[in-house]
Amino acid sequence: xxxxxxxAVVALGTTLAGCAMRTKVLDVAAVxxxxxxxxxxxxxxxxxxxxxxxxxxxxxxxGSIGLIDESVKMAQSQSGVDFILNAAFWNEGQCMVVEGTGxxxxxxxxxxxxxxxxxxx
Numbered sequence: 001x002x003x004x005x006x007x008a009v010v011a012l013g014t015t016l017a018g019c020a021m022r023t024k025v026l027d028v029a030a031v032x033x034x035x036x037x038x039x040x041x042x043x044x045x046x047x048x049x050x051x052x053x054x055x056x057x058x059x060x061x062x063g064s065i066g067l068i069d070e071s072v073k074m075a076q077s078q079s080g081v082d083f084i085l086n087a088a089f090w091n092e093g094q095c096m097v098v099e100g101t102g103x104x105x106x107x108x109x110x111x112x113x114x115x116x117x118x119x120x121x
Contacts, residue, residue, distance in 0.1 A: 021093075025089040026088075027088050027089075028086075028087045028089070029086065029087075030044075031087045031100075032076065034076060034082060044082070044104070046101050046102070049100075050076075050081055052071045052075025052098050053097045053098075055096075057094055067096035068096055079102050082103060083102075083103045084100040084102060085101045085102075087099070087100035088100060
């Protein structure tokens, strides 16, 4: 009987440890869901650590498509930053977690308009 209880405790502990597992998915130098580039003359000013989390079952989603985007969007909306620098993405069960350094755009630059593509003759 003692062996059966011991095996049940070990099985439960293994199951719980598996659910709490944290797996690194991706490292990115800079990421943003609100800005795609810096204008000429603009720089970034670091604001400190930021993190965000998005879980697949939050809106009845199944699978992992879009979890990185949503975790970045969540971190940006909670912290008010324009970019997340040195972002690390972690999978925690059904959730995607992003951790990094927040950065806001500093300096008033002028927008750079890309040159029109050359026309073929």
